[in-house]
Amino acid sequence: MKDLRAHIANLPESVKVRALQECRLFEGLTSTELNDLAVRAVSIRYTKGDFIFTEGDPAEFFFLAQEGLITLHKGLASGKNVIFIIASIGDTLNAAALSMNKHFLSAQAITDAVVLRIPRNEFWELVGRRPQIALSIIGLTATALNSEYNRIMDILGEDVELRVVHSLFTLATKFGPNLMLKREELANYAGTTTESAIRVLSKLKKREIISSAGRGAIFISDLARLQNYRR
């Protein structure tokens, strides 16, 4: 049984500031403000597999990814789960949910990861002082909403093959052609089963659009053909 307790990292402020700067929400802040925020922020280190928070938990902190990959997902009664977002440095884990009292999604580290966290009320105080941040949250949440509309269109309108291809393309746009994901994670992101995702990958490999880069990795060798993919 793995030790699930996370560790407070106590990183120097400069490292935290760098993560805050990566986040769209804090774009307009002066370096003094960023420093203030960094002082209030605590970095926490998680081990691959650890949960940072769970769907339905009270949302007491604002969370920001600082290092590593973190999935934001929801569990299905059948035991499988659906990955909505894969967060990396500068991505907020729960900016939208913070306005409600509970987390919408679960956050789980899929690599070793470091997360910045700021108490909920301190975050809202800052938003009160800097209304621009509220507008950025609106933008962020609206963008997320639009992505989910599009995902639904994809799920209802396209077959599994196209969905996996679209997922690969989206992920490659964010993370580059070298995806450090297991087949299962890709499947959960695309909303299908591991087996079905693998069948699509096999087909893509035969067409030399991807080449598997070993366990837990997928290398996309021809992004252009992936984008214009037709069965």
Add this chain to the structure above:
Amino acid sequence: MKDLRAHIANLPESVKVRALQECRLFEGLTSTELNDLAVRAVSIRYTKGDFIFTEGDPAEFFFLAQEGLITLHKGLASGKNVIFIIASIGDTLNAAALSMNKHFLSAQAITDAVVLRIPRNEFWELVGRRPQIALSIIGLTATALNSEYNRIMDILGEDVELRVVHSLFTLATKFGPNLMLKREELANYAGTTTESAIRVLSKLKKREIISSAGRGAIFISDLARLQNYRR
């Protein structure tokens, strides 16, 4: 061919104020402010079937439903479409999309309808003066986002039968047990075909959970059994 041109209604301010009051965004406003807003707002009358705006159009106005039912949907390549929201009095048609430049969804009147519209920049000026409105937009958008997460879980995790049942329950919670919707509209809301939706309805009628209330209507006679429905 139907006349698609909508008509400016020029309703008295008091009628417009009533619609504004129904909207969660304007809860904290004084009656003076509401009146100011009502003066700037134009009511427009649409005939059943008319489009108020279309997916991808530039979002130049803030829209609020004042009378009638309006679907917010997106078209699928196959010609079918997916209904995300059915808006009625007090519902915003595009609060989230207003922060982007384009409409995410199409808005179509499915009954004769009246809509309030406020120029985009005047709306944002108001938000600037009253930061509480920005927070309400965050709340509204976050709630919408959470709904779509749940819808995706439903689509991926439940069969069509449960999805139609859930849709009926959600709609009945908002509109009451007497739903003035065509089978096709219900199907588009549930993300299935008209035929499949009808098969579910037939089953529900056999179990006396619903009774069809004539063409273009569904009457839910046993909401409790609908909520706890198992196949």
Add this chain to the structure above:
DNA sequence: CGCCTGATTGATAAGTATCAAGGTCGGTGG
């Protein structure tokens, strides 16, 4: 070396869209 996790392929079954064929109702025009 053997075990555990992840990847892969094949066979099968279930669920649902699709296609096809009426059926029903309300409105409209002769």
Add this chain to the structure above:
DNA sequence: CCACCGACCTTGATACTTATCAATCAGGCG
């Protein structure tokens, strides 16, 4: 006033997609 027409509703048969179940393989790590 009646008959027809069009929109909507309903049911049945079929085919296709994809989940599920089962078996095997590959590689890293203790």
